[in-house]
Amino acid sequence: MVLEVAILNIKNGLTSEFEASFKEASLIIETMKGYIHHELKKCIENPDQYILLVKWETLEDHEEGFRKSKEYQNWKKLLHHFYEPFPEVLHYS
Template sequence: MILEVADIRIKPGQQASFETAVQFGLDTVIAKSKGFRSYQVRHSIESSDRYVLMLEWDTLEDHTIGFRGSPAFAEWRSIVADFFAQPPFTEHFNLAFKSAANVG
């Protein structure tokens, strides 16, 4: 499993509209993509214009080739791109280790 992390900065005052658009795009476009597993969207407490989008994919290629190389990527971007203050910064991660128990 691969974790895609996108650091997103949006235009000021667009939080509610952005959140609605992102959820719509995730549920109607990305969720239908081959290899997609799940997502989380986190909103910064300190920076009201900053979000972190975390998506789980079966493989790196499911995201970088399958999704990004498909018409679905353009559809996703058409839903969310107008909110971006700058292009998102995206990286991919492998799991190194995790806690063995739920720690509170």
């Protein structure tokens, strides 16, 4: 199992829209090969910040399977315009 971790800083004033888009995007990622589980948590101290935790069976399921899929293009359209700056994504075993 691999844990994907990303700190998401959302542009000021867009958290409600981000959360709505994330609910839609969740339906995409949940269908991907190797996906196990995900959590999105809002920061208490900084309400424009979230942490995204995604469990994958393998690193390749995320990096190759998801990120190179047509479904990822929809994920990007739904979410990437909310980030400032664009998040670093790290993986843990």
